[in-house]
Amino acid sequence: MNPSIPFREFKKVLVANRGEIAVRVIRALREEGIRSAVIYSDPDRRGLAVLLADEAYRIGPAASRDSYLQGPAIVELAREIGADAIHPGYGFLAENAEFSELCEKRGVSFIGPSSAAIATMGSKIESRRLIAGAGVPVVPGGTDALETVGEAVAFAEEIGYPVMLKATAGGGGKGMRLVLEPDGLKGAYRAARSEAGASFGNDSVYMEKYIERPRHVEVQILGDEHGKVVALGERECSLQRRHQKVVEESPSPVVTPELRREMCEAAVKAARSVGYTNAGTVEFLLDPSGEFYFLEMNTRLQVEHPVTEMVTGLDLVRAQLGIAQGRALGEEYEALQPNGHAIEVRIYAEDPYHGFVPSPGRIERLRWPEGPGVRNDAGVYEGSEVSIHYDPMLAKLIVWGRDRQQAMDRLARALAELRIEGIHTTVPLFRALLQDVDFVAGNLDIGMLDRKLAAGELAPERHSEFEDLAVIAASLEHLANQARASGSPAKRGGRRSQWRHAGRRDSLRGEPWS
Ligand code: MV4
Numbered sequence: 364m365n366p367s368i369p370f371r372e373f374k375k376v377l378v379a380n381r382g383e384i385a386v387r388v389i390r391a392l393r394e395e396g397i398r399s400a401v402i403y404s405d406p407d408r409r410g411l412a413v414l415l416a417d418e419a420y421r422i423g424p425a426a427s428r429d430s431y432l433q434g435p436a437i438v439e440l441a442r443e444i445g446a447d448a449i450h451p452g453y454g455f456l457a458e459n460a461e462f463s464e465l466c467e468k469r470g471v472s473f474i475g476p477s478s479a480a481i482a483t484m485g486s487k488i489e490s491r492r493l494i495a496g497a498g499v500p501v502v503p504g505g506t507d508a509l510e511t512v513g514e515a516v517a518f519a520e521e522i523g524y525p526v527m528l529k530a531t532a533g534g535g536g537k538g539m540r541l542v543l544e545p546d547g548l549k550g551a552y553r554a555a556r557s558e559a560g561a562s563f564g565n566d567s568v569y570m571e572k573y574i575e576r577p578r579h580v581e582v583q584i585l586g587d588e589h590g591k592v593v594a595l596g597e598r599e600c601s602l603q604r605r606h607q608k609v610v611e612e613s614p615s616p617v618v619t620p621e622l623r624r625e626m627c628e629a630a631v632k633a634a635r636s637v638g639y640t641n642a643g644t645v646e647f648l649l650d651p652s653g654e655f656y657f658l659e660m661n662t663r664l665q666v667e668h669p670v671t672e673m674v675t676g677l678d679l680v681r682a683q684l685g686i687a688q689g690r691a692l693g694e695e696y697e698a699l700q701p702n703g704h705a706i707e708v709r710i711y712a713e714d715p716y717h718g719f720v721p722s723p724g725r726i727e728r729l730r731w732p733e734g735p736g737v738r739n740d741a742g743v744y745e746g747s748e749v750s751i752h753y754d755p756m757l758a759k760l761i762v763w764g765r766d767r768q769q770a771m772d773r774l775a776r777a778l779a780e781l782r783i784e785g786i787h788t789t790v791p792l793f794r795a796l797l798q799d800v801d802f803v804a805g806n807l808d809i810g811m812l813d814r815k816l817a818a819g820e821l822a823p824e825r826h827s828e829f830e831d832l833a834v835i836a837a838s839l840e841h842l843a844n845q846a847r848a849s850g851s852p853a854k855r856g857g858r859r860s861q862w863r864h865a866g867r868r869d870s871l872r873g874e875p876w877s
Contacts, residue, residue, distance in 0.1 A: 371472060371687075371689055376474070378400065379402055379452065381753065384452035384664075385412035405424050406750040411742055422440070438466055441469075476643060488507065488569050490659065494633045494657050497632045502571045502657070504526075504527075505518055509552070512548075515552045523572070524545065525573035528555040530565070538555050576809075579647075579648065580615050580626065580647050580649045581598050581600060582647070583597075583644055583665075584639070585686065586640045586686070587691050589692075596700075598670055604719065609792075610709070610793070614704065615649075626647060626655055629655070641683055644661040670707050673703075673761060675699050703770070704763070706771070710760060710788050711755045712749045713787065714787035716792075723749045723750055724749060726743055726746065726757075728784035734776075736763040737762055739760055740759045757788065760781070792823075795823060
């Protein structure tokens with residue numbers, strides 16, 4: 364321990380988030396013996412996080428900008444209630460350098476990296492420069508903004524088509540344009556600049572060589588305030604729909620121990636280059652030839668952190684709390700090799716077979732899967748109202764197995780147990796994915812899900828043919844009975860269909876509510 368870094372014991376922490384991640388943090392706080400407080404907006408008053416926290420405070424109406432994004436009000440609330448620290452979760456204020464700075468100024472610990480690290484990683488060209496300088500491979504391309512179309516044309520000639528234009532303030536695909544040929548460059552340059560300006564209030568763009576059919580592989584890192592940085596292995600997040608992750612797993616089906624060592628080393632170098640502390644993720648594109656390139660760094664705890672927890676046995680929120688209190692990372696964080704395999708599916712309140720339209724409403728019936736190797740991180744319960752105001756992710760279902768095959772088998776079993784009624788969810792899509800040869804074989808890339816959906820693959824599993832047969836048989840018998848009844852009044856009402864129960868889903872498939 365570095366004695367110049369004071370140990371700050373947290374007695375109470377304010378969770379500045381909602382849904383499953385607020386619940387996740389509250390659980391860690393209780394395990395650590397730290398009092399939890401949570402903020403909530405009007406529609407979240409009966410949220411699971413409010414039920415589980417020791418204290419809950421209304422922060423405002425539904426709209427995020429009037430509630431969960433009210434940085435100064437949240438910091439003042441933390442002071443009023445005597446919270447030592449704020450955990451921002453992910454989204455909302457988690458990667459807002461101004462907010463983390465305000466926390467520190469007002470004497471409330473921000474459970475995350477320094478505001479300087481957040482700001483540096485928020486600039487794509489600044490982070491590229493710094494990280495390339497640290498000897499980490501970055502996607503080939505520029506590290507300067509392209510001020511004119513002429514500069515863009517000249518640079519594309521230099522690096523060769525196809526190229527990608529990206530917003531320097533970007534991330535998440537906004538202000539990004541793929542340009543396959545010289546013809547498309549001028550239009551794409553203008554479009555990228557105007558979209559970047561509208562999205563980030565900063566219209567500067569730069570250019571990279573386009574990497575074809577890559578995988579998205581990211582490395583979890585932790586840094587303490589004593590200069591130690593560790594990498595906890597990778598997550599494969601290639602199954603995405605329009606930049607929205609859908610399935611994640613660890614380890615990646617294609618990362619060998621040697622590649623893991625290289626990627627982890629690169630991630631540690633990237634984190635060190637900004638003096639990174641707390642939990643973070645270094646994202647890479649892994650091309651089909653096995654080359655990897657730094658893409659960006661996420662300066663927060665990520666949605667998919669549980670797959671890393673399942674294969675390392677660590678508790679990442681506990682680690683975050685320890686780091687923020689000034690503790691040094693112990694030996695348990697070193698030289699980790701993944702134990703077994705974990706897969707996470709994100710359950711969204713969206714209809715995957717109607718363009719993923721949001722599906723708000725009341726969860727009328729809910730049965731979570733349980734049993735060996737199953738973890739469920741949910742923000743809802745039976746009776747919850749799913750509102751349209753926030754991210755539609757309801758829960759994450761995470762399974763662990765000795766190897767990828769057992770994890771897949773457990774995922775199939777868990778999905779068979781799972782029932783959510785009252786709203787549409789992405790659950791049927793996962794059942795279909797488990798029938799997909801490419802998914803099962805781990806043949807993934809970042810465009811795969813969109814291609815398969817566009818091609819009409821991954822259609823919903825048809826319900827059992829037995830059910831159809833039972834319905835047909837029952838109808839025939841009903842008609843026969845009617846015919847008999849009208850022919851001879853003595854028999855009327857005398858017979859009941861033997862098919863009455865056979866058509867019920869529960870008699871065939873174990874469904875409890877038919
Ligand atoms: C790329 C790329 C291919 N080549 N850059 C998308 C989000 C943004 N943060 C970076 N993205 C990409 N950058 C080069 N030079 C492909 C993507 C990309 C992607 C990356 C990660 C995960 C999913 C993705 C889906 C589409 C495109």
